Amino acid sequence: MAKKVYYEDVEVGTEIIPLAKIATTRMLVQWAGASGDFNPLHYDGEFAKAMGVGAPIVHGALKRAWLGQLMTDWIGEQGKLKKLSCQYRGMDYPRRMKTREEPHDGETWWCKGKVTKKYEEGSEHLVECEIWVENGKGEKTTPGSALVALPTRKRK
Template identity: 45%
Template sequence: MTATVRYDDVEVGQELPAVGYPVRRVNLVMYAGASGDFNPIHWNERFAKTVGLPDVIAHGMFTMAQAGRYVTDWAGDPGAVVDYGVRFSSMVIVPDDDQGATITVSGVVEEKLPDKRVVVGLVATCADMTVLSKARAVVQLT
C-alpha cells in the first residue's frame, strides 16, 4: 500500500500521476458475480452486437470502481474517500484478445477544504475516449 498522503503535503493544482488498469473479459465476469449484474452485454459478444454495441462493454460501476481505487491508492487509506461521484460519458469496450482494454485514470487536487479534506478531480479514459466525466472525490487526509 502507498504511504498515507498528508494534507500539508498537497497543493491545489498538484497533478497526480496516471495509472492504467487493465480490463479483460474475465474481470467483467468476476465483477458480474460480485455485483449480481449478469447483463450479457458485459460478457457475451454475440449478444452485445445484436443490441447494437460494437463489442462487450465494461459495467459502468466497474469503471467507476477503478477510478475510486485510484483515489484510495493515492491517499493510502481505503476509508479516506468521504464523497465520490461521476457521470458515465463513454463505454469501455473490451475486446476478446490478449490485450483487452485499459482504463487510465489521472487526477488533480482542485481544492483544499477545512478539516484536512481535499477535492480531487479525476479523468478516466480508455482508447482515447473520456469514459467518466465530472468525476470528483472528496478525500480526508491526515
C-alpha cells in the same frame, strides 16, 4: 502501499498517482459474478449487438470501482474518502483473451486525477479532486469527482 499523503503536501493542480487497468473479457465475467450484475450486455456478443453497442462493454460500475481504488490507494489508510461520483460518458471495450490468463495486446486504461480545491471545515482537512478513466486514445470515458479528508501535520 503508497507513501502517506498529508493535507500540507497537496495544492490545487497536484496530480493523483495514476492507476493502470486492463479490462479483459475474463475480468468482466469475474466482475459480473462479484458484483452480481448479470446484464448480458457485458458478456454476450449477440445481445450487445442487438442492444446497439456492437460488442460487450465494460461495466460502468467497474470503472467506478477503479476510480475508488485510485483514490484509496492515494490517500492511504489515514485518509477518508467522503464522496465519489462519475458519469458513464463513453463506452469501453475489453481486450479479448489470448490464453486462459493472458489478454491480447491492446488498450490500457488509466485512472487519473488532480486536486481542484483544498479547504478546512470544522476539524477536517478536505481536498476536492477531478478524476477520470481515460481510454487508450486518451479520451475521458468516465469523468467524475471525489472529496477526501486527509491527515494534517499540524499539531492539534
